[in-house]
Amino acid sequence: MSFRDRVKRFVDAEIRPRDAECRIQHGDGERWKVIPLIEAVKARAKAAGLWNLFMPPSSGQVQADDSFAFEGTQLTNLEYALCAEEMGRIGWASECFNCSAPDTGNMEVLHRYGSRAQKESWLKPLMDGAIRSAFLMTEPAVASSDATNIQTAMVRDGDHYVINGRKWWSSGVGDPRCRVAIVMGKTDPAAARHAQQSMILVPLDAPGVRIERMLSVFGYDHAPHGHGDVVLEDVRVPIENVLLGEGRGFEIAQGRLGPGRIHHCMRTIGVAEEALAAMAKRLVGRVAFGKRIADQSVWEERIARARIDIEMTRLLCLKAADMMDKAGNKAAHLEISMIKVQAPNMALRIIDDAIQAHGGAGVSDDFELASAWANVRTLRLADGPDEVHNRTIARHEFGRYAEVAAR
Structure with missing residues (x-):
């Protein structure tokens, strides 16, 4: 069984059925706290071997600083993309696998750039899930x-x-x-x-x-x-x-943000899938003006567009992940920029339609669509705003024709 299938099975069996209970614990008492249910599910995920799935693939060689001791499951970016999508379906799922931001990016930085002492002090407890980071x-x-x-x-x-x-x-x-x-x-x-x-x-x-x-x-x-x-x-x-050394901060930032950006996009596709499912269920189960809302042509068009957009976005995300695996993060920077713009905008359109389908209930917390929209909207700013990534994409496109224009 693939890791994606194992993660999906775990989410469906251990996380989705406990979502309502987790929300109750989340809303009870102090806001800034450790939620016991999540800690219990984390232990189950760790025991099942579904832990630190994002860690970079091993070179297969023993490093001088014994860095092999700090390696995770060693999935490729392509393999992890499919797992992250399943985690994205439930808001707290990624933490259960020790795969939530910003710890993922910080662990990758420590793994790639940290000294042995820094890894012992911070990477090890992060990989164990004993601490969190910022x-x-x-x-x-x-x-x-x-x-x-x-x-x-x-x-x-x-x-x-x-x-x-x-x-x-x-x-x-x-x-x-x-x-x-x-x-x-x-x-x-x-x-x-x-x-x-x-x-x-x-x-x-x-x-x-x-x-x-x-x-x-x-x-x-x-x-x-x-x-x-x-x-x-x-x-x-x-x-x-x-x-790494004084003056190397920008270099580290570029190395950190590539994987971090695509991890967000992978999870966002899962959010979009959940919103589409909620929208479709609502439309087939409600009647207005004598017929199912699902039978109104405007909703047929919106549902079809949502499915098309999700499929296209997933393919672009998987292409970017595959390029990162085969050619490196730097070579895939254009694809990473494209998916970073596309995924949040795609998900926001679908969530917005799902809110509309739910009427007044959509803007309440009863269906979690409003909070999903608020979460995803931040991703148009996080790890670089749309405008920065669009600039990268446009400059690459202009560059393809600069010589022609000069002639």
């Missing part, structure tokens, strides 16, 4: 879609760096298990434009780290995960906490 890149004072704008200062002081700045949309900091953040800032403002930035591991309990507030998304706080507005004031961390 990624602090975006800043409120600058247009962070251009990462070279980032102003958080990281000043060398003997054997430490002193960090000062403000970050927001720091996903994951609301979780009480969040222990470490990967922070991007400037270590040398005088260096070349793409060599000014570094990434440093910052423990969340370090003096000077302050979560000023948790942000809402269209009124949803996204607890217990959440997105924080974080102040870093004279935070001192040892130089050993630098990832």
Whole structure:
């Protein structure tokens, strides 16, 4: 049985039947907490061998730092894409497999760029599911879609760096298990434009780290995960906490965001499938003006368009994943940009139609369509806004004809 089939079977048997119970636990008492049901299901998934499925494939060689000790299930991007789609169908499913953001991206960074000591301290507990993590890149004072704008200062002081700045949309900091953040800032403002930035591991309990507030998304706080507005004031961390080396932050960011972008897209296809299913069930089960709503021609067109759009988007996503496997993330950057634009926009259209099909119920929390829309809408901004990816796609297209125009 393929990993996709195993994940689907687990979701259908262990996660979907417990969704209502999970929502009750989620809404009961303190918002920022560990949900017992999810922890119990995580143990079942781990025992079933469905754990850390996203970790990069092994080279098959023993590394000098014994990095093989930090490897996961070793699925290819293509294999993982199909698994992630199934996880995306239920909002809390990916955490059950230890495959939820931002931990996935952070673990990939530590796996690829971390020292042995950094892996022992942070990658191992993350892979075990013992802690959570955050990624602090975006800043409120600058247009962070251009990462070279980032102003958080990281000043060398003997054997430490002193960090000062403000970050927001720091996903994951609301979780009480969040222990470490990967922070991007400037270590040398005088260096070349793409060599000014570094990434440093910052423990969340370090003096000077302050979560000023948790942000809402269209009124949803996204607890217990959440997105924080974080102040870093004279935070001192040892130089050993630098990832890869000073001035390598932009390089790491590019390496991190490729897989992270496509992981979001994979899960989004699952969200779209759930919205389409909810819409179809509602339409065949409700009568208006003497006949089923499903028999109204406008709804036949919307359902057909939704199915076509999902199938096309899935194929583009799988193409991008296959290219990443065969030619590398850099070679697949155009396909990654295309799927990053297409997947959220496709899902938003389908969710919006599903909300319309449900009438007033669609904008309530009874069917989770409103919260799904709010979640997916953020993906048109996360890991680079649509405009940045469209610029990449358009410039590549223009480049194909530049020589012709010159002649």
